[in-house]
Amino acid sequence: MPIYHFPLKKREEVAEDTMSFHFDTSGTDFKFKAGQNCDFTLEDPPYTDAEGTTRPFSLSSSPNLKDEIVITTRMRETAFKKSLKEMPLGAPVKVEGPMGSFTLHKDAMKPAVMLAGGIGITPLKSIIEFATEENLPHRIILFYSNRTPEATAFLKEFEELKKRNPNFDFVATVTEGEFPEWPYAHGRIDEEMLKKHVPEISKAVFYSAGPPQMVSAMIALATKLGADPDLIKTEEFSGY
């Protein structure tokens, strides 16, 4: 597995308690496919704990983004994330990868139905961005659930991608409380929501990424609705 050392270039808040970290890949041969992940190891971090200094992260940026890769994470008071938040710009992290086969299927006749809860959006954002930039013919429908509008990362980006890509549509939904200003859906991703927006469920390739409980719930839902088990792709964020 190739190993790289990429300096931290930029960090930004992209939703409530959610940050993106940009790393400079210029001058290297690093390449990845949209949807893949890497192991990130902090070098000389200010905080450490028994969980160690390495975490896998999906890359949330498109492979077309020049000279940088981006990861996005919910911030917590863990040693790893405190270190990531405080490390100086320019400091390197060790990156091993890319890894994984959570990538867009080839047969564009099959629609992609993407089911994301919270931070599970990261590899899907990369795939949808890439599909849009490359004018891929795949029909893509994203169901994206968060607790609140403030916790919904990349909403503006998805609104822009929808304008640019006639094959892409998304249903964003919030699960906690009522938000009168929120123009999208309320409530969990459920049978009714999927049936309303996905015409031929048995032909679709399903994608679900995120914390294991969320992924299990989404597999159960898709299977109950008649999804072909061979056409369900998952990326479990074990560690959550």
Ligand SMILES: Cc1cc2nc3c(=O)[nH]c(=O)nc-3n(C[C@H](O)[C@H](O)[C@H](O)COP(=O)(O)OP(=O)(O)OC[C@H]3O[C@@H](n4cnc5c(N)ncnc54)[C@H](O)[C@@H]3O)c2cc1C
């Ligand atoms: C293939 C893959 C891709 C991934 N991609 C992403 C990604 O794109 N973005 C992302 O954020 N993560 C991703 N993860 C998960 C990531 O690697 C970390 O495991 C996760 O972010 C938690 O790291 P941590 O430092 O916060 O917790 P750790 O320090 O690793 O926490 C250890 C344990 O404490 C628990 N814990 C710690 N803090 C809290 C808290 N506040 N509330 C509840 N429980 C807590 C955790 O559940 C865990 O069991 C991915 C994992 C895999 C395997």
